[in-house]
Amino acid sequence: MAKIKVVHYINQFFAQIGGEEKAEYPAELRVGEVVGPGQALMQTFGDEAEITATIICGDSYFNENLDKAKAEIVAWVKEQKPDVFVAGPAFNAGRYGVACGTICDAVQEELGIPAVTGMYEENPGADMFKDKVYTIATANSAAGMRKAAPLVAKLALKLAKGEKVGASVEEGYMPNGVRVNFFEEERGSKRAVKMLLNKLADKPFVTEYPMPSFDHVAPNPAVKDITKAKIALVTSGGIVPKGNPDHIESSSASHYGEYDIAGVMDLTAETYETAHGGYDPVYANEDPDRVLPVDVLRDMEKEGKIGELHHLFYTTVGNGTAVASSKAFAEEFSKKLLADGVDAVILTST
């Protein structure tokens, strides 16, 4: 039997082209090449399958040129006629995860070729695509490659061969809302008692029926008179006073910063910078107003277009930072914003 043909999608980082400074790298097709994590997949594929082409694309390029990049890549995949398409795994890289999910979804929808990807559960790409694309749950960093690659590769083989895909717990993909029947070795009462005993003993246990978590916050009423409103700036783009006095981490931030901009009319390369390690910092360091628009808001304040710009801004680095952390940061500084009589917030993200 002929070998199963696989086309593999990775970003500029895993292709060893470069980090954030190369995130604008345009989509590229390499026929007959196995690149980076493709090697790990090939180990599991053995004699059954081979990567016949690798597609590489910069994370920023993909997300900023979504339609163009998607069309280009789908056309290449069509031309290569693979039996299955694999993207990533993306771990906790947000733009990469979104790219993997987007392109897998497009390949399935437009070409009818099955696809599989992998990423960390908090990757925004997971929430967006796990119901549409088989998404292997991975660790939050590339250190989890050894565990993730075989799961991705095994599921890819199954999909290519048209074999029955087992339940999410068996295959390692994120639950996608599809129920799969299978026989448990132990009967329900026994499993329930075990779970209870573990719970009572403070040992870890896993529910078999997790409750869905809907967390939607209704929009607040609009600001009535913006010319009287006190506006505060918040950012996840990591803008900090030059030297990063509170040492906000470049990724997985453990805290946020609160900085006074009373009398500051313009953020300059001499006074402010970004602490963010997840995007090319050149432009933000050159002119931090590109992320935190203090200059424009000062002008509008003078012109009476807004009431005032709040003298404190809040900032952190939204790069692999846990959802629970950012939630806690914002809970805390929102109380301060309220206490200071702030009427509205502009939150900028990179």
Place this chain on the structure above:
Amino acid sequence: MVKEIERAGIPVVHVCTVTPISMTVGANRIVPAIAIPHPLGNPALEPAEEKALRRHIVEKALEALTTEVEDQTIFE
């Protein structure tokens, strides 16, 4: 963060480049930005043009804050 600010009762607008992420996160008022490393700027432009572009985005953000919305809305 955007959701926690909203939960605290303060109207908030999210200015970001990858709006699908903002939708997933649960922002209610969303204004698209220019690019990931320079959401409110464009280094290819002359400084004055760039500032005008930034002003335009901030004006959009203020428009979003003064517009009543019932559901997640992207202000193009």
